[in-house]
Amino acid sequence: MKAVVFYGPGDLRFADVPMPRPKPGEVLVRVDAALTCGTDVKTYRRGHPVMIPVIPTIFGHELAGTIVEVGPGVQGVREGDRVVAANSAPCGACSSCQRGRANLCEDLFFWNGAFAEYALIPRRVTGVNLQKISDSLPARHGAFAEPLACALHALSLAEIRVGDQVVIFGHGPLGQLLGLLAIHQGGRVLLIGKPGPRFDRARGHGFECLESLPDVVPAVRKVTGGQGADVAIDATGRPEVWEQAVTSTRRGGTTVFFGGCAPGTEVRLDTRRLHYEELKLVGAFHHTPSGIRRAISLLESGAINPDVLVTHEMRLSEVPEALELMARGLALKVLIQP
Numbered sequence: 450m451k452a453v454v455f456y457g458p459g460d461l462r463f464a465d466v467p468m469p470r471p472k473p474g475e476v477l478v479r480v481d482a483a484l485t486c487g488t489d490v491k492t493y494r495r496g497h498p499v500m501i502p503v504i505p506t507i508f509g510h511e512l513a514g515t516i517v518e519v520g521p522g523v524q525g526v527r528e529g530d531r532v533v534a535a536n537s538a539p540c541g542a543c544s545s546c547q548r549g550r551a552n553l554c555e556d557l558f559f560w561n562g563a564f565a566e567y568a569l570i571p572r573r574v575t576g577v578n579l580q581k582i583s584d585s586l587p588a589r590h591g592a593f594a595e596p597l598a599c600a601l602h603a604l605s606l607a608e609i610r611v612g613d614q615v616v617i618f619g620h621g622p623l624g625q626l627l628g629l630l631a632i633h634q635g636g637r638v639l640l641i642g643k644p645g646p647r648f649d650r651a652r653g654h655g656f657e658c659l660e661s662l663p664d665v666v667p668a669v670r671k672v673t674g675g676q677g678a679d680v681a682i683d684a685t686g687r688p689e690v691w692e693q694a695v696t697s698t699r700r701g702g703t704t705v706f707f708g709g710c711a712p713g714t715e716v717r718l719d720t721r722r723l724h725y726e727e728l729k730l731v732g733a734f735h736h737t738p739s740g741i742r743r744a745i746s747l748l749e750s751g752a753i754n755p756d757v758l759v760t761h762e763m764r765l766s767e768v769p770e771a772l773e774l775m776a777r778g779l780a781l782k783v784l785i786q787p
């Protein structure tokens with residue numbers, strides 16, 4: 450079969466690889482739709498010790514497909530089922546899992562393999578994070594379950610109330626997906642981004658948009674009637690923007706750190722505000738199996754239309770080009786239909 454194989458930073462190869470066969474606990478899925486993700490861009494550039502511990506490996510982690518073969522011992526799914534497989538699986542046994550924090554699992558298992566004609570879903574994933582989707586859900590929407598589950602997790606921590614002013618820093622695919630979800634949950638969204646095709650597209654989604662300039666915080670205060678954001682979310686992963694997000698948060702408001710910063714970076718915080726204004730600062734990482742299920746039902750209900758985030762459709766052989774477009778800020782999500 451054809452696949453896009455990651456050999457190391459900067460080295461992706463479109464290649465013929467042996468057709469996988471499912472061993473006990475595994476499931477073979479024909480990939481009907483896969484999506485590029487910001488994490489893929491980062492990994493392509495500098496590798497990812499957690500998400501890609503062994504190389505070479507087939508790249509990509511957002512997919513929906515159809516089961517073509519079920520390995521021995523797999524329960525609950527069969528050939529012909531349309532499914533979404535998440536890119537990770539918690540262990541269910543560690544102290545974090547036991548406390549209901551599956552995204553913080555101490556033995557979180559990651560796999561990649563969406564950019565191929567067929568994907569072999571590992572045993573640990575088939576047990577907890579392989580979900581059937583309804584016949585009416587297009588695969589191209591199903592493939593959004595993983596990023597949407599990440600956004601759902603972040604917004605569950607934000608505890609948005611109807612009418613809340615939500616300020617999102619970052620106009621990339623996840624910033625915009627967070628925005629769509631925040632609107633669905635009753636928030637008013639102000640999106641901060643840099644001019645360009647992706648930011649232009651955001652203007653069509655019902656967001657108020659503001660250019661990210663050095664004096665963005667006073668501008669946010671102005672737009673929010675002097676108060677600041679009820680909820681401010683960083684979706685850039687840059688420490689200076691984390692600080693802007695905190696500074697933009699109103700008294701008693703919540704700041705969510707969704708974008709992960711480079712290792713070793715630090716931020717400065719105003720202790721007076723944290724204490725006297727009871728700011729709530731919270732990190733948001735990854736997703737949980739229940740989040741994947743909720744994301745699928747949101748997509749099935751049509752409450753979120755992810756098509757607005759798909760800027761390009763390309764072939765498997767064009768994945769490196771697709772990632773290049775993303776890196777240059779010219780694409781939001783690229784749909785790959787093997």
Ligand SMILES: [Zn+2]
Pocket residue numbers: 486487488510511595596
């Ligand atoms: Zn992703």
Ligand SMILES: [Zn+2]
Pocket residue numbers: 539540541542543544545546553554555556557
């Ligand atoms: Zn665990």
